[in-house]
Amino acid sequence: MKELLELSALELGAAIRAGDVSIAEATQTALDAMAEREPSLNCFITAAGEQAMARAQALQAGVKEAKSPLYGVPMAIKDNICTKGVKTCCASKILGDFAPPYDAAVTERMAEAGAVSLGKLNMDEFAMGSTTETSFYGPTRNPWDTSRVPGGSSGGAAAAVAARACWFALGSDTGGSIRQPASFCGVTGIKPTYGSVSRYGLIAYASSLDQIGPLARTAADCAAVLDAIQGRDRRDATSLDVPAGSLLSRLTGDIRGMKIGLPSQCFGEGLEPQVADAVKATAAVLEARGARVETFSFPLMKYMVPTYYIIACAEASSNLSRYDGVKYGWRAPEYEDLTDLYCRTRTEGFGSEVKRRILLGTFVLSSGYYDAYYKKALQVKALIKEAFDRAFEQYDLLLTPVSPTTAPKLGESLSEALKMYLSDIYTVPANLAGLPALSMPCGFDGGVPIGAQLIGPALGEAAVLNAAHAFQLDTDYHRRSPYGKEVK
Amino acid sequence: MTWETVIGLETHVELSTATKIFCSCTTAFGGAPNTHCCPVCTGMPGALPVLNEKVLEFAVKAGLALGCEITKKSRFDRKNYFYPDLPKAYQISQLYLPIARNGRVDIGGGKTVGIHELHMEEDAGKLVHDPWTDQTCCDYNRCGVPLIEIVTEPDFRTAEEVIAYLEQLRSTLQYLGVSDCKMQEGSLRCDVNLSVRPAGSTELGTRTEMKNLNSFKAISRAIQYESRRQIELLEEGKRVVQETRRWDENKDATYAMRSKENAQDYRYFPDPDLPPVELSQEYLYRLLAAQPEMAPARMERYQRQFGLPAYDTEMITSQKALSDFFEAVVDLGAPAKQASNWIMGEVLRALSARGMEAADMPLSPATLARLIALVAEGRLNRNTAVTVFEAVFDSDGDVDAYVAEHGLEQIQDGSLVEAAVDKAFADNPKSVADYRAGKEKAFGFLVGQVMRQLKGKADPKAVNEAVRRKLTEQ
């Protein structure tokens, strides 16, 4: 059965529809892999094996009428995406055992497609972090090397997909939270265009930057998931009215004549040479398939991280104010009065990284500092968007590293907040400009994966996925397993 | 030294939409606690707001009617603070780009008041103290009910001007159909900013803000009290402290509210969940064209069409519900003058006795129209009709049934009246003699005696005539 685990989500879906594999068999195989690997990895906060098996049995009857290529495929969901009646706590103590009374839009859409959910995935608390070490439920470890972090904040998702404990996962990305862990764990992940996937039911970190997207084995799997979850939702006012559902059918692998730009500022100081080499080699593979690659100057790079942290923390400070121990979640056991209840609940309920960002965000919005920081950041954001618009007049896609390094060891990152923030340099620009951006494995260094990032213009998912698909047709990094040689 | 009082108002008006501003829960008043709620209005994690199109329409209509410039590109901002009546710990409001600005309201007597701005926002929940446990109970039914806040310039100098403005505002919003403006239900609430300064000075003094003003009477008295308090402070050489004060209806005084734990720093910023609102000129023209006939236009029409006196038309149009009631009674065939007399008299008296607004009147136009018709047909005399009116007012009872049941129909048979007159003359020879001796008062007494015999059911005119006839006969 281990062979099943090495199939991509689309291959498994095809096998299920062909009747070669039952949904229950696939689900049980994943649950077995989870049982074996979870103790050393800690990918899940809530595993829902029984419900998954029940759902697998129920879905089997409809397999002949299945419309989605993902019908019956087991997957898992990041813990900041609401699942009706199933604990959703953002890896935070403050949400306690909160079980939302409703499903997120994406949860509904995956259910309609016929996917089987195996449970809820570990993450950095409230998606704030790059290592999944800020989780109240303990860190997740990298399947390629358990002394290393899986990245974050969707670390549980990336590790679970890499560990073959599910065929794909839904994560969220505010400043790189899908792409960076995908890169550290050797899987493919895409943050779609802002507004193309409904945020209804995504527990907000920074509302203007958050976007849900898939982590999977291949670009084609990602396309299939996006086909299922993209599209207008009336419950999210920022949701775009875009035609959805045709990404998979547009994957041709033909990228002849495609113009790809490499921003020179993304290959400078701070980038590990092995990562730089792997990304440049990626460019060569794409060139060999007919793309035209050139380096260009993108001077705003040094403003990306400050702009991102001002906006993200400001919104977070407001979004996280509702966790006050009154309506749901955890409340401090002892308090003297209302203010004391608020202060103790929030001080004891939030971890230190979350508190740091709340304080930062409160600061940049507070009287006397708003113009100098928050308003300034919104102005810079406008310039960043403009710079991308200009770049996409020249290029179809941009190619950059995902992270300056490969996965660090556990415990190395949290001690220096600023240094950790700076490592988000390559991923935050796509969030600030709302653009689709994908991370795909493009090499290894010392046994751990390296990722390359493709950024497209707004609603340019098809081009991004097609370039990644073309790359994956000619390489096998995405097929490698942390558990030995790839089967195939 | 003479002092001048300077007043500005912040009025919150609840819009009469069917659903809340950002979710589809009902806005119905009352309801068991937390039964008009959903994940959006209770601030559940992951829930998102979507703007109600009617809220935007109503706010723009109100802005246009108050002579404001409408902000073509408007936006929502978050106002952040912790309080248990605010489940998200921020209120969605408009700070930077309110929907309307720079309006004017004519309050009569040649005075106009400037409208600084009008913006949309969501209401907060209701907190109830539980004395048994000394806890506070949170009911979120009101959370997310749409409000407009209308902020005036500090243009008022007296309580009378403030009341005139509020009456004008209430009338305008009621005629527009954007709010019922019921103070008792809190759908019109008012905060008063007040300062005093030496007469002739152009600088503003330190102001206080007064809250919890639940009636025009309370507003008027609070203004008088606070203005006197501030003048006394200044005359004693003390300072006015900028603070929020609460009006205590029972003590007839304002007192300072406990100052909040920390400085007010609401950290407003654009709400990323709500895209901006952009209005086309076409949209504004459409709303302007659809603006209903307002009080001044109706007053003018009632004078022209029905020949009613200006004073009456002003009273009738002062509340839209009253004016609508009047028109309905006339439409049902009542002569306008009669309808107006009844409304100016019995209807307003009955409402006032019950502390009721016209919008809540149980009596239907059909019932009053029927009562007027019965009087006109001579089947009910005016006095009896008033008795019937009082009896049917609260239940909108059936006039004909009530008259029949209580045998109140006017005596039409002249011989019954004649017989009663004969009896009255026989029983009261002294009065008859007095009258003949020139005591005019005796006439009234005799008429009263006849009416008493007939239990008030006779037509007073017929009785008068019969008594006079008999007196001249003999």
Add this chain to the structure above:
Amino acid sequence: MKITEELVDYVSTLSRLRLPQEEKAKMAGELEQIVTYMDTLNTLDTDGVEPMSHTFPLKNVLRADEVVPSADREVLLSGAPDRDEETFRVPKAVE
């Protein structure tokens, strides 16, 4: 930009967080480091640039004024740390 412990106190109070005394200095230092880095933005001229609150030119996303039945109260109250049959409960807040 210098971040003092007083400023840390001020933003802590606003955000209803209460740092233990021994953490304050450390937090002030960390915030100062980050805020100083954020000051990089001052080297960029943004005069006349319209602040961009929303990335895409979406506008007028509205819903019809039609009532949808509200949620079941028991479901809304079920996660509350302190409640009664009908309401959420907190320590005395009403004056």
